[in-house]
Structures are given as structure tokens and as C-alpha cells.
Amino acid sequence: MAYGQRNRANVTWSICTILLAGCVQAVPPDLVTAIDAIDHDLIALRAPEAAPEEYAHFVRQWVLLKTRVQSDDDLIRWPWESNDLEDELRRLHDEGGSTVARLNDRQAFQRRTAESKLVRLEERLQLIESQVESINGRIVLGEKPVQFDLLIKQARSFFEQKDYERSIQAAESASHTLLAQTAVLTRELGRYTDDKRITHWQTMAKQTVEWSRVHQSTAIVVSKADRVLTLYKNGRKVLSYPVRLGFNGIREKQFQGDGATPEGRYRVTAKRGQGQTQFYRALALDYPNAQDRRRFELAKKSGRIASAKSIGGQIEIHGVENELMAQTLGCVMLDNPHMEALYERVSPGTPVTIVGALTGQNSVALALAQLEDRKEET
């Protein structure tokens, strides 16, 4: 009897143990933790901004299910009972996981896009700076180089903050500014690529050389694009020296103080030796000549030049006052030893022809072509 009773008790305990062991929690805590982790990943991936609708859907579901998880916390269920809550949590986990994966891909793509845009723009910045510097055309661009530089810096800042979307936006604005810069250069300096204009300049130079030959005399030709002064004697090249121009020398001179070096046919009106000039030695030119005055008056009448502007003057070919200074205000500047050699060979009345360029392959045309070729890259 006692054995039978003990046996029944054991069986009862065994059944209870099996049943209790078979009971499971309403929702596995690991699943809740995993969805929480997905939520954190979505936040780290800026999902509220990058995928607002998807994130809003996720959050709505998550808040709803979390509320149910909390209210079902004390419940246990039999293993064979179906569990809708767990099923929905698993679905949310999968959906959230795929959103994380998609956003990761999107972010990686945006990062690559932003980075490659930035690298290309930074390369373009270097290229345009060096090309513009080489043709002395910085002033032509006005405020644009700074705008371009600031936008690239801003794009880099956003990139470092992992805000790739705004980095791309800033890079695109920089790209537009760059195109505008190239357009300004082409508009302002396009004459250096204009065949008709180049032919005209070549004719002017040839006539000067011919004059030197016919009159058995000296003559000077200055090419602004290549920044070279050539002295001819009896129609033959005697010497050739590099020159520096005004700070805005690459442009056509229009009025006093514009820093441009005039183009045209001039003559040496006076020689100024030591003590007569502050620039070592100087050859004064007859700028403005009659043609310059006509052009100036016409430009004033048409409104291209303000009526208060003056035509300017005292254009010279001169040496260097301060060896460290790189530019003049519109003259043609030579190093002092070159100036001395030129000064000795030239007399008043010597023709001086200043032209934009002597070939289609001039430095300005080449720089513009290079900028134009790589325009599409950004």
C-alpha cells in the first residue's frame, strides 16, 4: 500500500515536472533584445532621415508589439500552443533586418559617391588653380574660386560627419560653380582660341618684323599669352626674354587701374636710365595711341566702360624695382639683366607690338582646352 502510494506520488511529480519543463515563456527574451539591437542599428544609420517611411513603419510595429510583450510578460504557454506575438516579432525582426541591410548598402553607396565626387573636385580645384596661375588669370574669375573652394570644404565637413547626402549636395553645388568658372574663363579669354584674332595678331607681328627688315632697324614683339618679349634687328630675331605683365595682364586693357596690359602697335617714346626711373631702366611707350583712344571712347559711349573712368597711361617696358615683386600694374616687366641688354639695343622710335598670342597653341588656349576637356569629369 505504502509502496503504491509512493509510486502514485512519484508519477504525479514526474507529470508535473514534465509539464512545467514543457512550459515556455510567451516571447523569447533574445528576440526582443535582437529587435532592440536592430532599432539601434537603424538609428545609427540615420533611418529616420534616410528612410523615414520604413522607419516609421518599423517603430509603429515595434511600439505595438513591445506593449503586447510587456502585458504578456507574466504568461506562460504550452509548447504546442501557437504564439501570434512571437510570429509577429519574428516578422518585424526580419523586416527590420532587411531595412538595416538596405540602408547599409545605400549608405555605403552614398559614401562612395560622395568620396569619389570630392576627390574629383579636389583634383579639379588643384588643376584649375595651377592652370589659372600659369596664365595669370586668377583675377579674371573674381570671387568664384573662393566660392568653389568653400563649397568643397563644406562638402568635406559633411562627409567627415557622415552626412553623405549633404556632402553630395555641396559637391554638386561646387561642380556648378566650377562649370561657371570655366564658362567665365572661356568668355573672358576665348579670344586666345579665336583663329581670326590669332591670325590678326600674327599679321601684326609679321608686319613689325617686316618693318624691322625694311628699315634695317630694331623692333619688339611681346606675346602676352606666352609672356615673351622678342627683339628683332634687321628682320631677324636677336634676343627673347620672359616677361611679367600687369596683375590682370592677360585681359585687354580698357581703363586706368584695371591692371591689364594693352595690345596694339606702339613706339618707344623715351629711354629712362638709372636715376630717371624707379624700375632700374625703362622704355616709355606711346599708350594710349589714337586707336586706343578711339576704342576707349566707343566703349564709353556703348556703356561698356563707366563714364567716370580714364584711359590711363605711362605704360612702359621696365626692369624690377623690388626683385621679390612678381607683377606690375599693366606694364611689361623684365628681369634687370635682360632689361639692361634690351635697353642698350633699343632707341626712341623703336616699334613695340603687343599681341595676345602668336599661335593657336598658346598657353591660354592650352589651359582652356585642358579645363574644357575635363569639365565633364565632375
Next chain:
Amino acid sequence: MIQIRQTFAPLALTVLLVTGCAKPPTEQIEAAEKAIKEAQQSGAATYTAEEYAKLEGTLAALKKEVGDQDVKFALFRDYGKAEQLAASAKADGERVKTEAAKKKEEAKAAALQAQQVAQESVKSTLDLVAKAPVGKDRAALEAIKNDVDALKASLNQVQTALDKEDYPAAQTQAKAIHDKSQAVSTEIQNALAKVGKGKPSSSKKK
């Protein structure tokens, strides 16, 4: 006895029905909605985007819960969970509002500070340009003057971004201006150092 039962039974049923008919927590829901709207107005969608998304999620859950209870038979309606959600949404809405306002102020302060640094930097660059000699020696500085003018004009863009409350844009713009201004200052100082080695010349017509 039967008479008493006949009298009290409908009464008891009526009392049960009346007391058993739960009503949705309209006032709490309105309070929660108001708190969320205020959070949104304080910039929560921008400055605490994830918290704000959760608030909207809670509001959606709250509405669903109320809807679920509304369709039940009156005796079985229980708005307890809806009340909890409404209370939670209201409390979170107020917290997020404060937090968003704080973050917005922090972003604004950082942008204003960056703006001030940029302004000072541009001012010192302008002062350097003003120190440059006039006349022929100034030629080297003419191109740089353009850059300084551009920097000065760019400060207006920072102000525009601040006015639009786009503080991240204002801050990055100001930082870029400061960096560029420093670079331009260095360039001017180098130019001035060169000029300083020669004596200034008189202004000439060109």
C-alpha cells in the same frame, strides 16, 4: 421573494451595464497628441529624429488600441492599456520636446560660435589687406583682394542658413570660411613680407 427578484434584477443589470461601459480616455489622448505636436514644433523631427519617430509610433499604437477596444462589445471594453500608452506618449512627448529644444540650442550655439570665429577671421584678413601699401607695390595683392571680398560675401550665406535654422549648414559654411580666411591671410602676409623688403613707390597712372 419573487417580486423582489423581479424588481431588482433589471436594476442590477442596468447598474452593471452602466458601470461596465468603459469610455476611451479622450482627454489623455488629446494631451498626448498635444505633447507630440509641441515636440515636433520644437524641432524634434530634426534634432531627436529617432525619439520623435518613436513618439509617432506610440501614438499610432495608442490609436490602434483604442480602435481595437471600440469594436469590442461594450461590456468587454478595457481602455486601461490605452490610458497607459497615452500617459507614456504624453510624458515622452514632453521629454522629447525639452531634449529637442536643448539639442537645437546646442546646434545654434555651435553655429553662432563658428560664425563669430569666421567673422573675426575675415575681419583680420580685411585688416591685413588695409595695411597693404598703395601704388605699384600693391599689384601683388590685387588678386587676393578678390578672395577677401568673396569671403566677406560668404558670411551672408552663413547668416541666411542661421535665419533658416539650418544650423549644420551654417556651421560647416562658417568653418570653411574660417579655414579659407586663414589661408588667404597667410598669402597676404607672404605678399606683404615681399613688399616690405622694398620701399613703397608712388602711385602711377597705368
